[in-house]
Amino acid sequence: xxxxxxxxxxxxxxxxxxxxxxxxxxxxxxxxxxxxxxxxxxxxxxxxxxxxxxxxxxxxxxxxxxxxxxxxxxxxxxxxxxxxxxxxxxxxxxxxxxxxxxxxxxxxxxxxxxxxxxxxxxxxxxxxxxxxxxxxxxxxxxxxxxxxxxxxxxxxxxxxxxxxxxxxxxxxxxxxxxxxxxxxxxxxxxxxxxxxxxxxxxxxxxxxxxxxxxxxxxxxxxxxxxxxxxxxxxxxxxxxxxxxxxxxxxxxxxxxxxxxxxxxxxxxxxxxxxxxxxxxxxxxxxxxxxxxxxxxxxxxxxxxxxxxxxxxxxxxxxxxxxxxxxxxxxxxxxxxxxxxxxxxxxxxxxxxxxxxxxxxxxxxxxxxxxxxxx
Amino acid sequence: xxxxxxxxxxxxxxxxxxxxxxxxxxxxxxxxxxxxxxxxxxxxxxxxxxxxxxxxxxxxxxxxxxxxxxxxxxxxxxxxxxxxxxxxxxxxxxxxxxxxxxxxxxxxxxxxxxxxxxxxxxxxxxxxxxxxxxxxxxxxxxxxxxxxxxxxxxxxxxxxxxxxxxxxxxxxxxxxxxxxxxxxxxxxxxxxxxxxxxxxxxxxxxxxxxxxxxxxxxxxxxxxxxxxxxxxxxxxxxxxxxxxxxxxxxxxxxxxxxxxxxxxxxxxxxxxxxxxxxxxxxxxxxxx
Numbered sequence: 001x002x003x004x005x006x007x008x009x010x011x012x013x014x015x016x017x018x019x020x021x022x023x024x025x026x027x028x029x030x031x032x033x034x035x036x037x038x039x040x041x042x043x044x045x046x047x048x049x050x051x052x053x054x055x056x057x058x059x060x061x062x063x064x065x066x067x068x069x070x071x072x073x074x075x076x077x078x079x080x081x082x083x084x085x086x087x088x089x090x091x092x093x094x095x096x097x098x099x100x101x102x103x104x105x106x107x108x109x110x111x112x113x114x115x116x117x118x119x120x121x122x123x124x125x126x127x128x129x130x131x132x133x134x135x136x137x138x139x140x141x142x143x144x145x146x147x148x149x150x151x152x153x154x155x156x157x158x159x160x161x162x163x164x165x166x167x168x169x170x171x172x173x174x175x176x177x178x179x180x181x182x183x184x185x186x187x188x189x190x191x192x193x194x195x196x197x198x199x200x201x202x203x204x205x206x207x208x209x210x211x212x213x214x215x216x217x218x219x220x221x222x223x224x225x226x227x228x229x230x231x232x233x234x235x236x237x238x239x240x241x242x243x244x245x246x247x248x249x250x251x252x253x254x255x256x257x258x259x260x261x262x263x264x265x266x267x268x269x270x271x272x273x274x275x276x277x278x279x280x281x282x283x284x285x286x287x288x289x290x291x292x293x294x295x296x297x298x299x300x301x302x303x304x305x306x307x308x309x310x311x312x313x314x315x316x317x318x319x320x321x322x323x324x325x326x327x328x329x330x331x332x333x334x335x336x337x338x339x340x341x342x343x344x345x346x347x348x349x350x351x352x353x354x355x356x357x358x359x360x361x362x363x364x365x366x367x368x369x370x371x372x373x374x
Numbered sequence: 375x376x377x378x379x380x381x382x383x384x385x386x387x388x389x390x391x392x393x394x395x396x397x398x399x400x401x402x403x404x405x406x407x408x409x410x411x412x413x414x415x416x417x418x419x420x421x422x423x424x425x426x427x428x429x430x431x432x433x434x435x436x437x438x439x440x441x442x443x444x445x446x447x448x449x450x451x452x453x454x455x456x457x458x459x460x461x462x463x464x465x466x467x468x469x470x471x472x473x474x475x476x477x478x479x480x481x482x483x484x485x486x487x488x489x490x491x492x493x494x495x496x497x498x499x500x501x502x503x504x505x506x507x508x509x510x511x512x513x514x515x516x517x518x519x520x521x522x523x524x525x526x527x528x529x530x531x532x533x534x535x536x537x538x539x540x541x542x543x544x545x546x547x548x549x550x551x552x553x554x555x556x557x558x559x560x561x562x563x564x565x566x567x568x569x570x571x572x573x574x575x576x577x578x579x580x581x582x583x584x585x586x587x588x589x590x591x592x593x594x595x596x597x598x599x600x601x602x603x604x605x606x607x608x609x610x611x612x613x614x615x616x617x618x619x620x621x622x623x624x625x626x627x628x629x630x631x632x633x634x635x636x637x638x639x640x641x642x643x644x645x646x647x648x649x650x651x652x653x654x655x656x657x658x659x660x661x662x
Contacts, residue, residue, distance in 0.1 A: 091629055098429065117426075190529070196615065197630060237532045237614020251511050251531075358426065364631035371618050371626070372450050 045128050045296050054298035055081035059093055060109040061285075062086045064157075066314050073305050079298045090114050090198075097123060097290065106293040107302055112284040113355040115154040116147040120355070124153045125289040131300035134307035141344040142324035145284055146352045154286035155303050157312075158260070158321035161282055161342070161350045162203060163275040165262035166254040167247055170270075175254050178208040178276045182231050184254070191253040193239040193246060194231070199281075199353055199360075201228065201238075201367050204256055207278040213351050216359035221366055228370045238371060247271055258283070260321040264337045273339055275350075282350030284324070316340055322347070413645075419638035430634055438639040447623065451643065454619040457534065458603035461541040462549075465598045466591065468542075469549035473590075476550070477557040488554070491547045499544065503611050506540055507531065510612070532614030540608040541598075548597035556590020557583070588662035592655045599651065604644055620644055 056079055058065075065084065066072075074082040085105070087093040093110050097103050097118060110118065118124050129135055135151065148154045164175045172187045173180075181204055184192045195201060203213050205224035215221065236252050244263045246252035248271070262273040287306065289299045306312060312328035315321050322340055323329060334340045356363070420438055423431040441447065476487045494502060509515050510530040520526035530536060560583060568578040584591075606621030615622070620640060627637030 089629065091632055094632075095429070193614075232616065235614070235616065237616050239615070249511065250513055360426075361424075361631075361633075364633065368623070368626060368631055369446060371615060372446050372623060374449060374453060374617055 045131060045300070047131060047297075049297035051077055051079045051298050051301060054079055054295035055083070056106045056295055056298050056302050057083050057085065057104055058107045058109075058302070059085045059087050059096060059105050062088065063319060064109060064285075064315070066318070073302060077298065077301050077305055079295075079301070082302070094118075102292040103290065105290055106295050106299040108288050108290060109157060109285060110288060111353075112145060112147040112154065112156075112286055113353050115286045115288045117355040117357075118288060119148075119153045120357075123291050125291045125293060125296055125299075126152055127155060127289065127303075128296075128300055131297065132304045132307065134304045137307055137309060137312070137325045137327040139324050139326045139344040141348045144348065145282070147284075147354045148286075154288045155307070156284045156286050156324040157306070158315055159282065159284040159324050159347060160259040160322055160339075161275055161280050161347055162200060162256065162258055163262075163273050163280055164254050165243070165247060165257035165264075165271065165273050167250065167252075168270050168272050170250065170253050174272075175274055176277055178204040178278050180276075181254055181256060182208055182227055184231075184234050188253050189234050190236050191251070192234065193236050193243050193252050193255040194228075195240045195243075195256050196238045196367050196371055197240045198367075199363050200240075200256065201370060202363055203281060204276075207276065207280060210278070213281050214354050214356060216356050216362065218362070221362050225366055225370060228366075229373055232370065232373065259339045259342065260319070262339065264339055265320070265335050269337060272337070275346075280350045282347050282352045284352065285321075416638045416641055419635050420642055422635050424633045424635050426632075435635075438636050441636060442639055442643060447640070450618060450623050451620050451647070453617065454603055454621070455647070457537055457541070457619060458599050461538050461545070461602045462595050462599045464538070464542055465546050465549040466595060469546055469553055469594060470591070473550050473553035473557055476554050477560075488551075491550055494547070500607065500611075503540055503544070503608055506536070506543070506612055510536055510539070531612065532616060534613070534617050536612040537609050537617065537619075540612040541602045541605060544608065545598040545601055548601075549594040552593040552597060553587065553590045556587040560586055585662065589659045592659050592662070596651065596655050600648055603648070 070082050070084055073079075085096075087096065090111050093108055094114060094117075097105060097108055097110075098121065108118075115124070129151075132155070135155070138151075138156070142156050142159070143149070143151050145151075145156065164178075164181055166175055168174075172185070175181065180188075181192055181194070194204070199213065202221065202224050205227040206213050206215060206220065208227065209220065209223055211217075211220045211224070236246065239246065239255070243252065243255035243257055244261055247255055248263060248266060248268075257273070259273055262271065264271050264273050287303050289296060289303070293299055307325060307328075309325065309327035309331055312323050312325040313331045315323050316329060316332045320338070320340065322342060324344065329340070332340060419430050421434055421436065423433045423435050423437075425431050476484060476491075479487060507514070511517075512527060512529075512531070514531070516530060517527040520528065564582055564586070565578055568582045569575075573581065603619075604621045604624075606619060606625045609615065609617065609619045609622055613619075618626075620643075624637050624640045624644065627633045627640060631637075
């Protein structure tokens with residue numbers, strides 16, 4: 001997920017782009033390692049290790065942890081040091097984590113399908129549940145995520161779904177189907193936007209056609225492409241970051257959006273979110289521990305710290321993302337119109353996006369072909 | 375005597391060469407490390423396969439070049455060329471009279487006019503581009519102004535016209551400044567002589583002023599064309615990502631598609647087009 005919510009202002013994204021290119025220039029050899037060969041074997045970790053000798057390096061999306069996080073966590077965990085690096089997108093994170101044998105990163109925040117991919121490359125340390133007692137705070141549903149059943153290699157941090165975010169006062173009919181977006185009615189012509197990032201461009205079309213969001217069948221992807229090309233002349237534009245603003249200004253009436261990004265709590269109260277009847281996805285942003293980490297006990301302690309209800313609830317209260325933590329969500333006051341009220345079992349109706357290995361190229365190709373078509 | 379004559383100029387020139395080396399080396403190092411090395415990396419990427427998570431797998435392939443020939447991508451390159459050419463042409467039409475007028479102002483007003491031309495550069499580029507959304511959007515300023523006199527509303531944003539408008543706005547100063555320099559440098563006596571010999575103002579412009587300012591025209595065109603051709607911010611913000619340009623395509627290959635080899639191949643194609651243009655400009659400037 002290109003979670004650049006708080007650095008949404010483009011310059012930061014472009015700076016990140018520059019960085020990514022720089023990383024690109026250095027990290028050539030990384031991906032020669034064979035794919036999907038070995039899920040990592042667990043190291044022996046000592047529950048009573050001396051954390052004051054361990055330092056933790058984290059990489060996370062900007063704005064995804066509280067500002068005072070470093071100071072507070074360091075104090076409480078009594079680790080030698082705790083440093084935070086930022087990434088703008090999953091791609092950035094992957095470039096960092098796969099660039100060399102030891103990335104120097106202990107804990108990384110990436111989306112579920114990327115955690116799966118990292119694990120297939122043998123880059124992840126299995127989660128040692130005995131070192132994270134706060135795992136008990138998670139909803140039972142949060143252990144049933146298809147990219148990692150039983151949280152063996154990742155711990156979920158936030159989760160949500162994708163749907164149609166729309167202006168209740170300007171639509172003539174409430175959208176209920178992905179087709180309302182794909183074949184907009186006359187009153188919404190050129191007042192609709194779609195996301196182009198990663199797998200989310202194809203999602204509405206695949207769901208409308210009754211296919212899986214994880215399909216790797218060329219035939220099904222080709223049909224989705226036809227739908228998307230037919231839709232293109234009726235779009236206001238493609239937008240991965242500012243669709244909320246376009247709704248607020250009234251330039252757009254309906255947009256494809258992640259729930260956390262749909263400004264339903266806008267004081268005017270005229271924006272709502274709908275998961276179309278054909279179904280949608282379940283996206284999860286997770287925390288993983290790198291195999292190369294030399295501070296694995298401290299890394300587990302950090303995840304345990306984050307899972308404490310008083311810490312984990314920060315994300316729901318401040319960045320409006322649902323957290324898969326029952327104890328944390330119980331502390332959160334859900335404002336009127338807020339999407340934080342979506343229940344875990346409803347979320348689990350969504351199909352989680354899993355990594356498709358080489359077939360993921362088909363989606364990036366689709367995205368390029370749809371946007372490049374004039 | 376002869377050898378002395380020969381030796382003499384040699385020694386200061388050796389000194390000069392040493393001096394030149396000392397002064398050039400920081401810049402040269404900078405260029406080699408930050409321009410040539412990355413360029414070589416881009417070049418080498420083009421013949422390898424993509425890695426699954428980005429990066430490059432070192433297996434030789436020509437598929438990137440084959441893919442470049444796909445009408446889809448050629449179409450994007452062609453579209454970018456058209457947009458950049460149109461922007462450059464309009465910039466020249468607007469920029470020449472502007473530069474001409476500024477060159478004829480009194481020194482005080484000249485300074486004020488030039489500062490005014492450069493002033494927008496003091497604000498962040500992205501912010502200036504965003505401002506155009508407020509001007510051009512459906513309920514925006516231009517449309518409300520037009521509505522007041524009973525026109526519109528027009529679809530002004532998220533199309534090619536908006537892209538050209540944004541590019542023109544951003545790069546017009548780069549046309550005006552070299553033109554101003556060329557026109558300013560022109561000896562006024564040449565124009566007077568032409569008038570004295572009976573040429574009309576238009577003939578003077580056509581036969582004296584214009585030919586003598588061609589180098590300025592060429593550099594101005596190049597300064598506008600090059601950044602317009604590779605731009606990806608404006609097509610994204612003002613074009614709504616619907617008609618993408620070659621810059622967007624390259625950016626997406628690196629940041630979204632994780633296909634560095636193909637991104638590099640596209641970048642190479644862009645560099646090739648620009649090199650041809652640079653050579654054409656140099657050749658025309660020499661003839662002018």
